[in-house]
Amino acid sequence: MSQSALSAPPGRTAGVAVRERPGLRQRTREAAEKSWRPVALLLACFAAWWVIAAAELVEPYLVPSPGATLDVMLDKTDYLWQHSWVTTYETLLGFVIAVAVGVLAAVVMVYSATVEKTLYPILLFAQVVPKIAIAPLFVVWLGFGIAPKILIAVLIAFFPVVISMVTGLKAVDPEMLQLSSTMGASPWQTFVKIRLPASLPHLFSGLKVAVTLAVTGAVVGEFVGANEGLGYVILQANGNLDTPMLFAGLLVMSLIGVVLFVLVEIAEHLLLPWHASRRDASATTAY
Incomplete structure (x- = not known):
């Protein structure tokens, strides 16, 4: 030695x-x-x-001052909070459903080439269709309640989740899969021990995109037909030429997206401390 x-x-x-x-x-x-x-x-x-x-x-009725916008946010705190909570609830529910369905669809597509060849073109076509164009149909079918907003949030957030999960599940080293098969691991054990951990970095990349898109989806649904939510606030302010309130609604909506993005980042940091993106390059140095 x-x-x-x-x-x-x-x-x-x-x-x-x-x-x-x-x-x-x-x-x-x-x-x-x-x-x-x-x-x-x-x-x-x-x-x-x-x-x-x-x-x-620029005329004040087009671009209000930051002070005027802040005054509105302070004077209408309860009003903005009430509508912000509605949008946040729709966003979170749509995001959770999109993650659950997207992950399940990705797993089925990876393990079944027939399902992938059948489902993938349909998903691509559904993603190309502008959601704001079909949002009025959801209102006609589902009414003016919370369901159309959640559905639009799901549709917008679904695609990044399923694509990132499929990419992660397929990015596993084939030699690792061969090794697990040689050692007698079952398909479930291979999925839990190898495929799923390897796919998580890709999945979280998609989640960070999806959670911000879910906010957009919820607000788009509120644009089409709603009597509450930040989309309703923005539409009302726009109709009344109340640009300070309009800017306040936009700022609050952006803040919700940033906060949710940061929460996903924190979850990634806690769940994936082992991943290379979470380690400093100088953590271990060979002499």
Whole structure:
């Protein structure tokens, strides 16, 4: 045994430097380093918005000032909260249904070439059809309740989920599948131990796209026919030329999408700490 191996601390391999778990201060500094650029861009956009409004380069009834928009958000907090909750509920329910159906459809398509050849062209055709064009049909069929909004959110969020899941399930190394078959693993064991973990990074990429599209789907459904929700708020404000309220509704809608995206990011970070995208390149370094 080499001298370097004998002198290596217990639990460590000679020739590999293992990074210690970062402390709270270091994690805070890393988070600040990653977030300052988008924060700076957002501040620059708000500054440009304020300059345009203050210089009256655009009429106030077309582009309200940030102050006027903030005043509306503060004065109508309860009103916006009530309608924001409706849109959030429709978004979450549509997203969950899209994930459940999309994952199931992807698994069936991967394990059955006949189903894939039959279902994939139909999914592609359904994705090409603009949802806002068929949304009025859902209102006619299902009424003005919550069902059409959820259905549109499902249809918009479904495609990224199923495509990313299919891609992940097919991205497994064939040698791993052959090895599991040689060792006598059942199809279920192969799926749970190999295919599913390997597909999760691809799936989460699709989930982050799908959750933001689900917000759009819910609002589109509210545009067509609703008496509550942020889509209803935006339509009412547009009809009344109340641009501060319109901008407030748009900001709240964007905030919901950002928050849901961040929640999916956090779930990915917690569930996939082992994935390469979650590790620093300097975590392990060979001498």
